[in-house]
Amino acid sequence: MRNEDLIAELIGQNVLFVLLAVFIVVCILAGVRIVPQSQKFVVERLGRLRSVLGPGINFIVPFLDRVRHKVSILERQLPAMSQDAITSDNVLVQVETSVFYRIIEPEKTVYRIRDVDGAISTTVAGIVRSEIGRMELDQVQANRSSLIAAVREQVAQQVDDWGIEVTRAEILDVNLDAATRAAMLQQLNAERARRAQVTEAEGKKRAVELQAEAELYAATQEAEARRVRADAEAYATQVVAVAIAENGLEAAQYQVALKQVEAFQAVASKQGNQTIVLPANAMDAFGDAFKMLKGRS
Structure with missing residues (x-):
């Protein structure tokens, strides 16, 4: 009987050790919480907020603390x-x-x-x-x-x-809404039409301004040309006057004779059969001109 009692006592002790080991393992498993990087755990103790567990390994009190909420912190x-x-x-x-x-x-x-x-x-x-x-x-x-x-x-x-x-x-x-959209579209079309009219009016105005500038430029150039011609005529008149003052009446007669010769040459150079009627004193004028030319040469 003593052997049987000893065996029973050993079995009881072994069972106790096993139960104790199981309890310890369960406590460890219940007390360790591994929190993912993207979450946080809200821990309650007896129904009240105890703590918030961040990412990584965390420890809680087994059987007293409980993870009540697992909250994602992702956006x-x-x-x-x-x-x-x-x-x-x-x-x-x-x-x-x-x-x-x-x-x-x-x-x-x-x-x-x-x-x-x-x-x-x-x-x-x-x-x-x-x-x-x-x-x-x-x-x-x-x-x-x-x-x-x-x-x-x-x-x-x-x-x-x-x-x-x-x-x-x-x-x-x-x-x-549809009504407001239609009204805005109508307003937009009216604004586009107004801008088109303004652009057209500005184009016409610019065209008129350019035309006026062109006419003014043409008038200015014409006036300048007239001034140049007047200066040339004045210069020629001055030259003739100087020649008359220096050479007397012969210079004037010489110029008149040259003009007559040039006029007859222009008439004679035209194409076609032409009959030239000369005044009676034309040959005298030619003769005077030739004499002057001979004398000047």
Whole structure:
């Protein structure tokens, strides 16, 4: 009996050691948490927030601490949202937006807000309506970058209590209703027609200015030519006057005789059978001219 009691005692001790070893292994497994790089774990102890585990190996108290939430810290994109807004000049527009965000404080996100995406969507819709309500339609179309910056800044302020960082906020499109689009198209066509008329009028005005400049230039050149001819005639008259003053009446008669000879030569050089009638004293004039030429040579 003693051997049997000894064997039973040994078996009991071995079972106890095995159970103790299993308990230790379970405690180790329950107390060690390996957190991926893209996540954070929210730990509760008896139903209350205990800590937030970052990436890597972490230790918790087995059976007391429990990982309640595993939160991804990767950047997220909300589905494209579309909401109606009215500009300050009473134009109904439909704005399509998209928001990118990431969770930086999981303990705030899991305990302060239930539906993160829905809350951000509602916040963005309200801010977009408010900002567009301060602007006219032309400003909405022209200042889209400033509108995006204002929306991103206000959204970031609103979601700060939720442990969220808004990385980007985009306005994808601004659509108009059919009536407004037709009115804008009509206005655009009218503006194009006005610009075409202005361009045509400016072209005609420029053509008139160029024509006037051309006529003025032609008149200036004609006046200059007349002045040159007048100067030449005055110079010739001065030369003749000087010759008469120096040589007396013979110089004048010489010039007149030369002009007559040149005139008869021009008549005789024309083609065809021509009959030249000379005055009675023409030969005397030729004779005087020849005498003068002979005398001058």
